[in-house]
Amino acid sequence: MQTILSCSGRLVRNPIKRYYLLSHRLLHKLPSSPRDAYRISRGQRTYAASARTRTADAKSSPTTDPEAAFYVGPLSKTFRSLKTFSLSSLALCTSVSPFIYLMDSNLSHSARLGLIVFALSTSSLSTALIGWISSPYVGFMRNIESNSPSTAAADESHKATTVLPGAVELVTRNTWLMERRTRVYDPIFLGQTKRPFAKWELKPAAEFTVTEGGVRRQAGETEVVAETLDGKGKVLGQLVAHWTKMEGAPADALVGLIEQRGSVVRYFNVHEELLK
Numbered sequence: 001m002q003t004i005l006s007c008s009g010r011l012v013r014n015p016i017k018r019y020y021l022l023s024h025r026l027l028h029k030l031p032s033s034p035r036d037a038y039r040i041s042r043g044q045r046t047y048a049a050s051a052r053t054r055t056a057d058a059k060s061s062p063t064t065d066p067e068a069a070f071y072v073g074p075l076s077k078t079f080r081s082l083k084t085f086s087l088s089s090l091a092l093c094t095s096v097s098p099f100i101y102l103m104d105s106n107l108s109h110s111a112r113l114g115l116i117v118f119a120l121s122t123s124s125l126s127t128a129l130i131g132w133i134s135s136p137y138v139g140f141m142r143n144i145e146s147n148s149p150s151t152a153a154a155d156e157s158h159k160a161t162t163v164l165p166g167a168v169e170l171v172t173r174n175t176w177l178m179e180r181r182t183r184v185y186d187p188i189f190l191g192q193t194k195r196p197f198a199k200w201e202l203k204p205a206a207e208f209t210v211t212e213g214g215v216r217r218q219a220g221e222t223e224v225v226a227e228t229l230d231g232k233g234k235v236l237g238q239l240v241a242h243w244t245k246m247e248g249a250p251a252d253a254l255v256g257l258i259e260q261r262g263s264v265v266r267y268f269n270v271h272e273e274l275l276k
Contacts, residue, residue: 069140071274076139083134083177086127093123131175136198136267139171144183161185161224162215170268179231182265186225189239189258198267202226202239204258207249217254219245225256228264237262 097116105112144167166187172180184190188208193201208217220243227238241256249255 069142071138071141071270073137073139074271074274076137079134079137080173080177082130083173083175086130087176090123090127093119127175133197135172135174136195136265136269137172138268138270139173141168141170141270143167144169144185164215170265170270172265172268180228180236180265181231182226182228182268184226186241186256189225189241189256193267195267198269199272200268200270202258202264202266206241206256208243208254208256209250209252217243219243219254222259225258226264228262235262237264239264239266 097120100116101109101112107115144163146163146165146167163185164187167183167185168187168190169181169183172182174180184202186206188206189203190200191203191206193199195201222240222242224238225241228236230236238261240259240261242259243254243256245253246255
């Protein structure tokens with residue numbers, strides 16, 4: 001005869017209670033002893049805790065590792081929420097416009113069409129304005145090790161990229177909230193800008209001393225000094241520097257003239273006081 005224990009661990013001798021407990025456990029798959037109940041309860045608590053930990057980690061970890069960043073933009077979440085609201089408003093306005101034109105109303109067709117055009121143009125203009133203001137905002141920035149390999153491959157048109165000390169990666173988001181990672185391999189091309197809502201820009205030219213930073217360059221050489229990648233690491237565009245000698249410049253000085261290939265993020269908005 002199978003031994004039936006109650007939840008308190010006592011032996012059940014009453015046959016009616018024994019039958020009830022046995023059938024209840026078979027139907028609901030309850031543990032047959034307090035020890036099993038403790039094991040199941042403990043396992044459920046452990047699994048629930050680990051599931052909560054995994055969920056929290058998934059929510060807190062962005063596309064790029066924030067622990068490696070030495071700068072984090074304090075307004076990145078604000079700009080992201082603003083872009084989300086603007087894009088949602090544009091999508092809602094676009095989806096409702098056909099119903100405004102087709103619904104029965106005392107307004108003429110020309111008046112309805114004018115209302116739709118006004119609503120769409122206003123929403124599109126506000127979305128474009130918000131995107132223009134917030135796109136240069138840097139969410140976070142991290143160093144690129146000078147001895148780490150760059151993603152810019154050498155080809156017949158330019159030599160392999162040299163990662164100089166001070167090279168950085170700046171992460172921004174465009175109007176459609178897509179991540180853009182701009183890797184600046186030569187920091188001498190980063191300078192102040194006059195563009196509103198931006199502090200830095202990738203300059204169209206920069207002067208370089210031949211022996212500066214332990215790197216030797218020659219007139220006539222070309223190399224990638226910056227490039228922009230998407231969130232998956234695909235190269236969207238590059239800035240190629242053509243090194244040449246200019247009249248009146250010192251004998252050991254070269255000037256790098258920039259040629260843009262593809263789409264490159266060239267303006268960045270950072271809080272310079274946080275970098276000091």
